[in-house]
Amino acid sequence: MIVSGAGITVDLPPGWEGSIRPPATLPDGAQRHSVTHLANFPLPPVRGEYGSGAVDIMTNGDALIVLLEFGPESAGTALFANSRPPFLRASDFSRDMLQQRVEGHGGTQRFFTEGGRAFCLYVVVGDYIDRVDVLESINAVLSRVTIE
């Protein structure tokens, strides 16, 4: 099933679900950029940008992929100089690379620019020790993400 919005398209395999929040101007005038959440477990409707609310219910075998867009002024800067990683390795994950530390979880974070847009790719696994079990599925989903 394809989920598409804000110039991002993902062809989700069975069992995966997702949401793409489009950019918007907040009441205080601040700009909010697109936020994409993809998961192989039931995503709660209320979530923080880095998946708070969702990570709390993650268990063994669960994976959450967050694609957080930054402002166009960030594109191509030193932090976002790399291109999107074609795949992730088990060694990319760490228990310390979590926005919200949860016992047993592991995560990884990559910054990149694609199509003139700056992104942070943040991936959380429900069980750090068994992360290899879901890595193939995570990489399959990442390969199905298209950014315009």
Added chain:
Amino acid sequence: MTTLVVIEGIVIVLLLILVAGLLRSHADILRRLEALGAGEDTPIPHSSAASITSTPTRTEPASLSSISGPTPYGDAASVALTDSRGYVLLAFLSSGCSTCQTFWKSFRNGMDLPKANIRPVLVTQGPESESPSEIRSRAPMDITTIMSNDAWDAFRVPGTPYFQLVDVERGLVVGEGSAGTWPRLMDLIDRSTGDESFNPIRLGTKQRQEDSDEALRDAGIAPGDPSMYRRDA
């Protein structure tokens, strides 16, 4: 002449009584239909507005492995209906249907579903048929709401309110039908799930640890128990 006038008067009175009776009967029928969920603006579901059916023999949740579309807040969303865990209660509702108001209100008030692993997903017609602002004013933010005409077509929604309970793990529609009240909806879920054992979908790490602690306590193993440190040769 007088006799004719009297007879005519009696006939008129009898006709008036007959008309009043018919009107009363008609009003009664309308009231009952309204109570069953067939408002003027909604067709009665094919299975009749009050009926509840359980269809455990179906092998697929319609033809979709997921349901997707825009939310009333403009997000694009997709919810898995196969190969995941727990149950999804698809609630097809509309803003104009009078019976649906009961369910909008119940969902907004956070009414509990009978099992913890049942996730409600509200499905309305797409933005071309429903006003997103109308849906925003009715749908609670903590329940996923998807606006999709395609989903209505795929699930062959006969009218609103209409519900389907999908066993996501097995990819089965285990119950479907309409209900006029929240208790009737609970009946649908109870009948559909029977006495099946449920695996909570919201089992987090902390809960799993608590479950393990409880299992150890039940087995008579307390913290620091020597058996936890014994090395078998």
